[in-house]
Structures are given as structure tokens and as C-alpha cells.
Amino acid sequence: MKNKTEAPVCGVTYIDEERVKKIEEDFPAGDLISDASEILKVLGDPTRLRIVLALAREELCVCDLSVIAQVSVSAVSHQLRLLRGQRLVKFQKKGKMVYYSLADKHINSIVDMALEHADELQK
Amino acid sequence: MKNKTEAPVCGVTYIDEERVKKIEEDFPAGDLISDASEILKVLGDPTRLRIVLALAREELCVCDLSVIAQVSVSAVSHQLRLLRGQRLVKFQKKGKMVYYSLADKHINSIVDMALEHADELQK
DNA sequence: CAAACATTTGAGCAAACGTTCAAGTGTATA
DNA sequence: TATACACTTGAACGTTTGCTCAAATGTTTG
Incomplete structure (x- = not known):
């Protein structure tokens, strides 16, 4: 002391x-x-984490993301705005569709480690 | 399509x-x-991130953590409860003092990557 | 041009959050 | 044993969050 x-x-x-x-x-x-x-x-939000995990696998439109994230299209769109704000995702317009994808590989590693840690905690 | x-x-x-x-x-x-x-x-909270970053360097008591985290002892204690809840920190009592430390190395990697990513975003 | 469609946006609302303050617990020490 | 101290806890509070709903934007297609 x-x-x-x-x-x-x-x-x-x-x-x-x-x-x-x-x-x-x-x-x-x-x-x-x-x-x-x-x-x-x-x-650190289940909906956004779902979105990010999906986009880590493939480019997707808002509509499909809403199915995977299990919330309304509007809710997904609101969350995508946040993700854009942090530059975690980027997008590309094709006609009336908007295709989102991950902006950075770092995100993948962060998310993977969190999943790994969570997995270990589940014994 | x-x-x-x-x-x-x-x-x-x-x-x-x-x-x-x-x-x-x-x-x-x-x-x-x-x-x-x-x-x-x-x-994903600045106070808790400060706490975790400090503990990544050295075992610390609640009092010292409150200086580093720049909030009251009570606030630190509340946040430590959350960190304990997620088993991100562990503690050790010595008399009336309570010394906290990180429970897992994973946390370090997650936090480091977030810092790295944040650093790159700052151009 | 009108209707259909993918997406975005803003208001509104209930729930969760992070802090403070006051009171409580437990340990050391005079 | 009384006081001081390190820490925890619960209530109260203003703020932030994540959703829904309704309306708006912009693009395609009949």
C-alpha cells in the first residue's frame, strides 16, 4: 500500500x-x-449484429436483410443508417434496389472474436 | 433478379x-x-471501455479505476457489476480493498481491434 | 402519366441505460 | 467499541435506444 x-x-x-x-x-x-x-x-445489438453477419457472407438488399434480421424493412433501414454512420457498411444502388455490403474487414475479426468468446461462455 | x-x-x-x-x-x-x-x-460504452483498457494493463482497485474512468466510485461500481455479469472481469479481495482484473484474453483482442479501426477512421 | 415497388425518413412511444445521491455492508484501526 | 474507509446497492432521474406507423422519395414499368 x-x-x-x-x-x-x-x-x-x-x-x-x-x-x-x-x-x-x-x-x-x-x-x-x-x-x-x-x-x-x-x-452490440442483436439486430445490427445479424445484419453485419449476413453482409459478411454476401451483398444483400434491404428487403432480404429484413428477413434475416427478423425485423421490419423500416427497422432495418434505420439500423443501416447507424451502420453507415460508423462506416461499417457501404451500399450500391441498382435501380430501385439498394445492395449493402461490409465496408471493412476489421469488422469481421471483431465480430468473430465476440462470437468465439460467447461460444466458450456457453461451456 | x-x-x-x-x-x-x-x-x-x-x-x-x-x-x-x-x-x-x-x-x-x-x-x-x-x-x-x-x-x-x-x-461499447466509454466508461466501461476505459475500465477494461486500464485492467488490461494492471490489476486495480475500484478507487483508482474511478480516477482513470473519470466517474464517481459509485458509477464505477455499477459498471463493474455489468462487467462481472458478462464475466469480462474477475476480482480479488484484500481487506477492505477489491482488486479487479480482466477475466479473459479475448477481450484484449476485441478491444484492440476496435481501437485500431477507430484509429484508421481518424485518417 | 399512373401505379407499383424498394427504400428512407420523422414522429411518437415504451423500454433500457448511465449517472447521482443516500443508505447499506463489511473490514480495519485508533 | 467507535470511527473511518472501500465498496456495493437501490431508487430516482433525464437521456438514449429501437421499434412501429404513416408519409415521403425515387425508380421502374404498364
Whole structure:
């Protein structure tokens, strides 16, 4: 145990100043953490995860995505807007159809690892 | 383009029945998707991501975590409960102190990839 | 041009979320 | 044994989320 001091910011008594400083020294910037958590949050919804998993396999239109994601076309469209916002998906228009696909391979790895971890937790 | 049929479930007209069937054939089970999205959701919050990033570096008590996560001790404690719920962290009591650490290496890889992806998006 | 269709959009609403605050538990120490 | 301390917990709160429904957009086709 180290010395106990008053924290300057939040009034909490914190315990190991050195340890905290050491960690804060090489810590990702606030913006980076915000962006990364935003990406994870977007993937952290069953409907959107279904959409992403489907698109990881094949380019698909909104209509077909709604069947796979098991929600209305409108709901899918709303979710696709979020996914576009995070640049996780891209799209391509063919007449009145809109075909979506994954924008980045990174997404695949993140999603695969989450699935793998979930699978292990199920014993 | 293939034949257009009425979808049996939601009344949506869907476009490419074959394509949908092919994807649904080897699709992760519903439970797996739920669990995986739950994990991603838990990581998809800046406070919790800060906590996880800190614990990826070193075992820490709640007090120090509250400094690093930049929220009250109570808020950290609530978030730690969620992280425990998903078995992302474990803890060890030493007297009145409680030291938390990461429960699984998988988490590191997921978080690192999200950071990497976020970093690339920042051009 | 009119009707059909794929998709998007905005409002509205119930449920879930993240924080604060106050109170509670349990351990150490004077 | 009383006080201090580390942490947890529950209620309350304002905010965000994900859906539905109805209306709008834009494209194709009769």
C-alpha cells in the first residue's frame, strides 16, 4: 500500500497514485476511446449484429436483410443508417434496389472474436 | 433478379429467396448472436471501455479505476457489476480493498481491434 | 402519366441505460 | 467499541435506444 492522498479532481481518496499515473501515461486518447466504444456499441445489438453477419457472407438488399434480421424493412433501414454512420457498411444502388455490403474487414475479426468468446461462455 | 414471392413471416416481399436461404443455413444460432451482441454492448460504452483498457494493463482497485474512468466510485461500481455479469472481469479481495482484473484474453483482442479501426477512421 | 415497388425518413412511444445521491455492508484501526 | 474507509446497492432521474406507423422519395414499368 502507498500513501493516501486527496484526489484533485473528484474528491475521491485514491490509493495508488503511481500506479494510476503509470497507466494514464500510455492510455489511448479520449477521442480514440469514444470512437472505439461507438463502434462496439453499434455492433452490440442483436439486430445490427445479424445484419453485419449476413453482409459478411454476401451483398444483400434491404428487403432480404429484413428477413434475416427478423425485423421490419423500416427497422432495418434505420439500423443501416447507424451502420453507415460508423462506416461499417457501404451500399450500391441498382435501380430501385439498394445492395449493402461490409465496408471493412476489421469488422469481421471483431465480430468473430465476440462470437468465439460467447461460444466458450456457453461451456 | 429472381422470382418475387410473399414472405411467410412478416408480409414483406422478398427478393432473392435462394440467397437468403443460403445465408440462413450456416448462420450462428440465435443464442450465440444474443450473447455475442451482449458482450459487444458491454464494451461499447466509454466508461466501461476505459475500465477494461486500464485492467488490461494492471490489476486495480475500484478507487483508482474511478480516477482513470473519470466517474464517481459509485458509477464505477455499477459498471463493474455489468462487467462481472458478462464475466469480462474477475476480482480479488484484500481487506477492505477489491482488486479487479480482466477475466479473459479475448477481450484484449476485441478491444484492440476496435481501437485500431477507430484509429484508421481518424485518417 | 399512373401505379407499383424498394427504400428512407420523422414522429411518437415504451423500454433500457448511465449517472447521482443516500443508505447499506463489511473490514480495519485508533 | 467507535470511527473511518472501500465498496456495493437501490431508487430516482433525464437521456438514449429501437421499434412501429404513416408519409415521403425515387425508380421502374404498364
